[in-house]
Amino acid sequence: MTYNTKHFATAVNCIDGRVQLPVIEYLKSNYDVDYVDMITETGPIKIITENVDSSKIERIKRLIDLSIVKHGSKHVAVVGHHDCAGNSVEKETQIEQIEASIHILKQVYEEVEFIGIWVDETFQPHKVYPLKTSVMGL
Numbered sequence: 191m192t193y194n195t196k197h198f199a200t201a202v203n204c205i206d207g208r209v210q211l212p213v214i215e216y217l218k219s220n221y222d223v224d225y226v227d228m229i230t231e232t233g234p235i236k237i238i239t240e241n242v243d244s245s246k247i248e249r250i251k252r253l254i255d256l257s258i259v260k261h262g263s264k265h266v267a268v269v270g271h272h273d274c275a276g277n278s279v280e281k282e283t284q285i286e287q288i289e290a291s292i293h294i295l296k297q298v299y300e301e302v303e304f305i306g307i308w309v310d311e312t313f314q315p316h317k318v319y320p321l322k323t324s325v326m327g328l
């Protein structure tokens with residue numbers, strides 16, 4: 191492995207410029223991660239859960255594959271955020287979409303850890319999957 195001294199994570203994130211650095215910093219702070227491979231779409235959790243645009247879904251999976259195989263990523267974050275132009279539904283619905291997206295992706299990628307992240311109206315990230323504490327009060 192070329193990258194055996196550095197650890198990569200993967201994020202399936204929105205294209206929104208406001209959520210790139212918060213997600214990278216959250217993953218670097220909370221996991222043993224040096225770099226985050228960013229896979230972006232407009233509202234990827236909507237794309238994955240609606241399961242209509244198979245070319246976009248295949249692209250996301252192809253890039254997750256690359257990040258896992260080439261960079262040895264062991265953590266895949268799936269992200270939703272406040273005020274998403276591509277996915278203008280409420281927080282509760284987005285959190286359901288995050289969980290559902292992870293359940294779909296887990297069937298393909300059994301050996302990585304999935305992390306669901308909600309980025310709130312102040313652009314602070316919150317872990318929503320897996321939940322060890324109540325989601326109340328986020």
Ligand SMILES: [Zn+2]
Nearest residue numbers: 204206274275
């Ligand atoms: Zn968005």
